[in-house]
Amino acid sequence: MDPISERLRARHPQRIDLSLERMxxxxxALGDPQNRLPPVIHVAGTNGKGSTVALIRAIAEAAGLSVHAYTSPHLVRFNERIRLAGRLIGDEALNAILDRxxxxxxxxxxxxxxxxxxxAAAFVAMSETPADLxxxxxxxxxxxxxxxxxxxxxxxxxxxxxxDHAEFLGTSLRGVAVEKAGILKAGARGLIARQPEEAMAAIEVAAGAVRAPLTTMGVDFDAWAERGGLAFQDQSRFLDLPAPALAGPHQVANAGLAVAVALxxxxxxxAIADGLRTVRxxxxxxxxxxxxxxxxxRAADAELWLDGGHNPHAARALAEALAERQARAPRPLALIVGMLGNKDAGGFFEALKETGAAVFTxxxxxxxxxxxxxxAVARGHGLGATACGSVSEALERALRLEAGRVAICGSLYLAGEVLGASRETWPE
Known part of the structure; x- marks a missing residue:
């Protein structure tokens, strides 16, 4: 655990307790820094939030804007959560703000x-550092x-x-959508990704209640993969853009939403084209x-992929991304999976069962x-699965089976451990 995370865990309760009173x-007590931020783009949703933030940031920076970003969780270093005018916050500055x-x-x-x-630390830091967005x-x-x-x-x-997060948000898609739609505010346009019908209906009701105008994917604009690139169309224009640098068919939809924000x-x-090409x-x-x-x-001539998706929706996106690669170049497939105990492991493996992958947990x-x-859950969904004591053991077993394509998946916390061990850490 990095020093900032240790400090926070030692000083503050780690529980999730949804409430705005304490905040x-x-x-x-801090002078309401949230009211002194540069213009804010507020991003909610179940999946794709982080990718969409990264895409919007890459496009805005390609346009010459100075951009703050606040995301969670971090993967390797806590500082990843707070980016000030394009740079990760430093330890000294972050510790000084945490003192306050x-x-x-x-x-x-x-x-x-x-x-x-x-x-609160992010709001203080972003309110005291000039930026455009x-x-x-x-x-x-x-x-x-x-x-x-x-x-x-x-x-x-x-x-x-x-x-996702059923213990906090419930098991109703409508109820989850109502929670997400809570970020809609009067006079601030809401840009909405393509949604299941039940979720969209709830978002529209919430928007109407606060008089927030909506621009909706599939109605007001759309995006799709075309000739190796990204096609985007809204009510007044058609854009022929490069494909996003982020892998997987699901990133086309995330990129389309980010393009709508940019417009x-x-x-x-x-700048939109440059951002799509350079996003990471x-x-x-x-x-x-x-x-x-x-x-x-590489020594075994195998591809190794890392994905932090941790719910059934994310697993479906992972399955599509793997299927796309398998269609182009079929190779024996293995999954190395670790998940939090409170996640829907059954739904996760159900979404991946058609891959026919060997699973190592x-x-x-x-x-x-x-x-x-x-x-045992993976086996219950038709996948051959073996429990292992570590990622190293699992990878060794997968490569011994001559898996030519291996995906480590199931949790961002697992992904963070893998990146830390791989020395492929977050860029400055």
Whole structure:
């Protein structure tokens, strides 16, 4: 664990406790930094939030804008969560801000969770560093998420909505959509990814209640893969763009949403194209070529991929991405899977069963599912599965079976451990 994470865990409750009361009190004690941010693009959704943030940021920076970004969770270093005018926040600056956060909490005699303290730190840092734009990703849900103290975003963005975090958001797709739609605010346009009908209906009701105008994928604009690139069309134009640098068919939809945001910001087509070509977002169908894992795969003439998707919707996207590659160049396929114990492992493996992959289940630090129990779930969904004690063991077994394409998947926490061990860390 990196020093900043250790500091936060030692000082603040780690529980998830959805409420805005503590966050509003903390921000008030800090002078309400959330009201002094550059124009904010607020991003919620079940899947694709991080990729969409990365795409919007890449396009805006290609247009010459200075951009803050707040995302979660981090993969290797806590600092990844806060990017100030294009650079990750430094340890010294972050520790100084955390000193102020903790002093404010002590003065008020209250407490704040790790995520609330982190969010407050991001708002302080972003309010005190000049920039043209701030992109803020919701942590969980929307209505009661700590980021939702932002009252006047420039734009609200909702990526695809699906079931996840059932213990907090429930098992109704409509209910989850209502939570996500909580970021919609009066007068701020909402840009909405293509949604299941039930989810879209809930978003439209929420938008109507606060008088937030909507621009919706599949109605007001659309995007699709065409001739190796990305085609985008809205009510007034057609753009022939390069494919996004992020791998997988699902990234076409994320890129289309980001392009719609860019056009709302009046960014030029050349910057949109440059951003799509240069975007980078680790652990989303990321090819690993260096470090011990990548080198072992290369020595066996195998591809090694890393993906942090951890719910059935993300597993379907992973299955599509793998199927696309298998169609172009068939190779024996293996999955190395680790998941948090509270995730829908059955739904995850059900989405991947048609891959016919050999599955190797692994542990990681934290509340991970036991590998043997996870392997039993995979076997229950028709996949041959073996429990392993580590990623190294699992990769060795997969390569021994002559798997030519291996995907490590199931959790961003597992992905972070793999990136840390692979020395393929976040860029500065």
């Amino acid at each position: 509003r009190a903390l921000c008030g 956060i903790e002093a404010a909490i002590d003065r008020s005699g209250t407490e704040a969770t790790v995520f609330e303290s982190t969010t 701030a992109i803020v990703e919701v942590g969980l849900g929307g209505v009661l998420d700590a980021t939702n103290v932002i009252e006047r975003p420039l734009l609200s963005v909702i990526t695809p909505v699906d079931l 709302e910001l009046d960014l030029p087509e050349a 977002w680790p652990a989303r169908m990321q090819r690993l070529t260096g470090g011990p894992y990548g080198e072992a795969a 692994v542990p990681f630090e934290g509340a991970a599912a036991e590998p043997e129990a996870l392997a």
